[in-house]
Amino acid sequence: MPPVYEWYRKGMALLKAGDVHAAATLLERAAEAEPDKRSIREALARAYFGARRFDDALEQFRAVLDLSPVEDYSHFGAGLCLGRLGRPSEAVEHLRIANVMTPGNRDYADALASCEARLRAQQSEGQPPR
Numbered sequence: 001m002p003p004v005y006e007w008y009r010k011g012m013a014l015l016k017a018g019d020v021h022a023a024a025t026l027l028e029r030a031a032e033a034e035p036d037k038r039s040i041r042e043a044l045a046r047a048y049f050g051a052r053r054f055d056d057a058l059e060q061f062r063a064v065l066d067l068s069p070v071e072d073y074s075h076f077g078a079g080l081c082l083g084r085l086g087r088p089s090e091a092v093e094h095l096r097i098a099n100v101m102t103p104g105n106r107d108y109a110d111a112l113a114s115c116e117a118r119l120r121a122q123q124s125e126g127q128p129p130r
Helices: 004-017 018-031 038-050 054-067 070-086 088-101 106-124
Strands: none
Touching: 004 018, 004 038, 004 088, 018 038, 038 054, 054 070, 070 088, 070 106, 088 106
16 A cells, blocks of 8 residues: 555645645655545645646646535635636636635635736726636
């Protein structure tokens, strides 16, 4: 049996230390061995996000949401990824859900306000919403 917990534990320590690339390597192994573990997928998404691999991070956040649609942090993460990928209208949807699920979370509220402002700016410039 693979040492999944050890990979996860070491990956989390590396993530906390800011070594997102090394963390991603270990967490990828753990996710491959245990694809239905939300905690592993969320940690991998965070590592990818930190490495600016927004498409990969979005895929992992969506995998978490497929397993459990009530994960507010994964809605938040998906929204941040979509925002970084230049898709603010999709980002706003996820960020609104996160805000409704966890009212009063300042990070969630700030991200939503920023994304809504970006979307309004695009619309006022005549750009179609993405």
